[in-house]
Amino acid sequence: MGNKVYSEKEIAIFNGVIALMEKGVNPYSIKVSDIAREADVGKGTIYDYFTSKEEAISQAILYNIKIEIESAYSRIRAKAGFREKFFEILYIMAECVDSNVSTFSSLLSAGGIQEFYEYLSEYRYDLSDHLSRIYELYEHLLDTGVKEGIVEKVENSYYRNMVFSSAIVGFSQYFGHRNFNNDISIEEAMEASYKLLVKGLN
Amino acid sequence: MGNKVYSEKEIAIFNGVIALMEKGVNPYSIKVSDIAREADVGKGTIYDYFTSKEEAISQAILYNIKIEIESAYSRIRAKAGFREKFFEILYIMAECVDSNVSTFSSLLSAGGIQEFYEYLSEYRYDLSDHLSRIYELYEHLLDTGVKEGIVEKVENSYYRNMVFSSAIVGFSQYFGHRNFNNDISIEEAMEASYKLLVKGLN
Amino acid sequence: MGNKVYSEKEIAIFNGVIALMEKGVNPYSIKVSDIAREADVGKGTIYDYFTSKEEAISQAILYNIKIEIESAYSRIRAKAGFREKFFEILYIMAECVDSNVSTFSSLLSAGGIQEFYEYLSEYRYDLSDHLSRIYELYEHLLDTGVKEGIVEKVENSYYRNMVFSSAIVGFSQYFGHRNFNNDISIEEAMEASYKLLVKGLN
Amino acid sequence: MGNKVYSEKEIAIFNGVIALMEKGVNPYSIKVSDIAREADVGKGTIYDYFTSKEEAISQAILYNIKIEIESAYSRIRAKAGFREKFFEILYIMAECVDSNVSTFSSLLSAGGIQEFYEYLSEYRYDLSDHLSRIYELYEHLLDTGVKEGIVEKVENSYYRNMVFSSAIVGFSQYFGHRNFNNDISIEEAMEASYKLLVKGLN
DNA sequence: TATGAATGAGACTTCATTCAT
DNA sequence: TATGAATGAAGTCTCATTCAT
Numbered sequence A, B, C, D: 001m002g003n004k005v006y007s008e009k010e011i012a013i014f015n016g017v018i019a020l021m022e023k024g025v026n027p028y029s030i031k032v033s034d035i036a037r038e039a040d041v042g043k044g045t046i047y048d049y050f051t052s053k054e055e056a057i058s059q060a061i062l063y064n065i066k067i068e069i070e071s072a073y074s075r076i077r078a079k080a081g082f083r084e085k086f087f088e089i090l091y092i093m094a095e096c097v098d099s100n101v102s103t104f105s106s107l108l109s110a111g112g113i114q115e116f117y118e119y120l121s122e123y124r125y126d127l128s129d130h131l132s133r134i135y136e137l138y139e140h141l142l143d144t145g146v147k148e149g150i151v152e153k154v155e156n157s158y159y160r161n162m163v164f165s166s167a168i169v170g171f172s173q174y175f176g177h178r179n180f181n182n183d184i185s186i187e188e189a190m191e192a193s194y195k196l197l198v199k200g201l202n
Numbered sequence E: 001t002a003t004g005a006a007t008g009a010g011a012c013t014t015c016a017t018t019c020a021t
Numbered sequence F: 001t002a003t004g005a006a007t008g009a010a011g012t013c014t015c016a017t018t019c020a021t
Helices: A008-022 A032-039 A043-049 A053-078 A082-098 A103-107 A118-147 A157-176 A186-200 B008-022 B032-039 B043-049 B053-078 B082-098 B103-107 B118-147 B157-176 B186-200 C008-022 C032-039 C043-049 C053-078 C082-098 C103-107 C118-147 C157-176 C186-200 D008-022 D032-039 D043-049 D053-078 D082-098 D103-107 D118-148 D157-176 D186-200
Strands: none
Touching: A008 A032, A008 A043, A008 A053, A032 A043, A032 A053, A043 A053, A053 A082, A053 A118, A082 A103, A082 A118, A082 A157, A082 A186, A103 A118, A103 A157, A118 A157, A157 A186, A157 B157, A157 B186, A186 B157, A186 B186, B008 B032, B008 B043, B008 B053, B032 B043, B032 B053, B043 B053, B053 B082, B053 B118, B082 B103, B082 B118, B082 B157, B082 B186, B103 B118, B103 B157, B118 B157, B157 B186, C008 C032, C008 C043, C008 C053, C032 C043, C032 C053, C043 C053, C053 C082, C053 C118, C082 C103, C082 C118, C082 C157, C082 C186, C103 C118, C103 C157, C118 C157, C157 C186, C157 D157, C157 D186, C186 D157, C186 D186, D008 D032, D008 D043, D008 D053, D032 D043, D032 D053, D043 D053, D053 D082, D053 D118, D082 D103, D082 D118, D082 D157, D082 D186, D103 D118, D103 D157, D118 D157, D157 D186
């Protein structure tokens, strides 16, 4: 399913872009020369593989989301139990915030990720693919939760997805508004998110 | 508190910036000459009132958030009943999406609004102010809901705020992922959000 | 008749381009930064007046041709007598060669001036204007020659123009092939050209 | 006499350059990658045979001129009669215009061919060779014309060459100023050129 | 105070040339 | 010998900022 194989150089460029974003550079502020330096390729090489800076950055973001989601999927499957699986998602979100790469969480944000980088809207199709994958993940969690008798089988898929996304985004706001939450530990924030999730699914 | 009075020109400039954003221009793509044209002032005038383009845009966004929040506050107070008030918030969010100006909703997003425009992080103090105002709003809603016996008095303020924010952001994802939700009407999305809110607060 | 008025800056830019060409720089090798330095304006200024480097150079060439032709016209009218007038044309051609600016003579060349600078073909209309002016000049010369009884009234305007142009270009080849003509003085070359002209027009 | 033998690859490269020029690409706009594609060789191969792009193009032009002149020589010798031979030259010029490759006619133009491609001035010696060949051709024509009693034996070689060149360039202007000559057929233009030639040589 | 013409730093992109294969 | 992937110097053009009016 769309498993494009990337050349060594393309991956170097992707990693360069991602490294910059992890350093806290916002995609609009990334310069071609920065990517080239970070990826250790010539500036011209970027144009051998992509038609413009925007394409290179967009593809890098999509590549990164794909990797992030697949990695999340593995980590979550590896955990046993509904609560453990959901907390794993929250841990992943926390790591994303630490690494400045919130591309993944942007997928769940209000305006969608195209707000994060306008040129991404060209890749609507790929974004939908990623979202589908996230919804699959939610289904997997719900199944586990139902089996454990923690939550009920929610038939309305829109509501189900919304509850998961809401609880996750609700948690990630903990970081965005950190200065407000000085007296709240990250564990408490996770518990709060989990509480909302369970209530929402019952 | 912090009710800075703005000159006529400053407001013209703010409105120019906002008009551009309403036209769908992303803040990173706004040019000084665009602002000047839109605000009908000379380019030099912008530098008489602001030290840089970034400051002008940042201040405009903050100004806009303040107005949006105050307007929201009035509209919500004007509604009677917990459900009506909450739905009013959702209507406001829907309007934001239509007008392309999601500055307000970005406040609630995962990465916080500084992700939306990196230079805003200089204004941490003002952003906190706005967030406080939003939390006040949540308190007002909760009071109404408690009086009506719809929800319980939630003492944990972190959890309370999180539930409101989650439900609101959860709703606004309806727009971000619209192509996924073709079979869901906006009213159904609102009902889903309200359902999560009530469950979360009980 | 298309007497566009140029601003001070536009003329400075034109003169910058022309100065470069007089220094022997071929239009394809002119760089924007060269024009800016030569014209003593900022690089950006060039783009305030022209949409591209090519447009700036093209317009400069057209401007120069116009000036060259008008200057030629005056000089030639100022001379009395057919022979004197024609020799004045040849003197002008010789000066053109010395100053490296053969835009004028290129007008008469085989491929036409668009061969000299491909982007000029966008300005077909202006070029026709200039050519008309040259043909007027030929008519003026012919009238003088007829009055003096040196040449006959040639009714076929195509033939008439061709004879003048041929004689002039024939002379200017003297410079292009100078190493071949070491034993021929410039005066002899002029006499040869005049001889062909008179024979052609009788 | 300078009959350098070219390798297969060199000729492929020359033909690539010429093919591009026949497509209407001006020598300053030719890219190495274009030549490589057109000649079906690797880009590196071009540098195995030439030290720079400019050298490759210059040599290709010289090679082409040589071929054009030799071909012209044969065609003209094959014709019987002064008039027929001269018209053959004009037909050749017309074909040059059609095929966009006016390198040959540029040789006769005002500024000389170096105006056409500045790097050619490095090859002054070769250009002289070509010009000599053209002058030989003129002599051959003149001999024929004298034998036929159409023209007189012109002793002044400068004048003789000038008359031929002038008449030929005068004809080729027909194409450069085609929009001016809508009512003139190509045959009429040829007759005019011939008329000038005969008058000039009598 | 208000302007917008002018500037030039610095961005993106191209493409001649190299060199490992 | 032949190639073309890779490079980075150098070009064009944009646009934030200044400053004379």
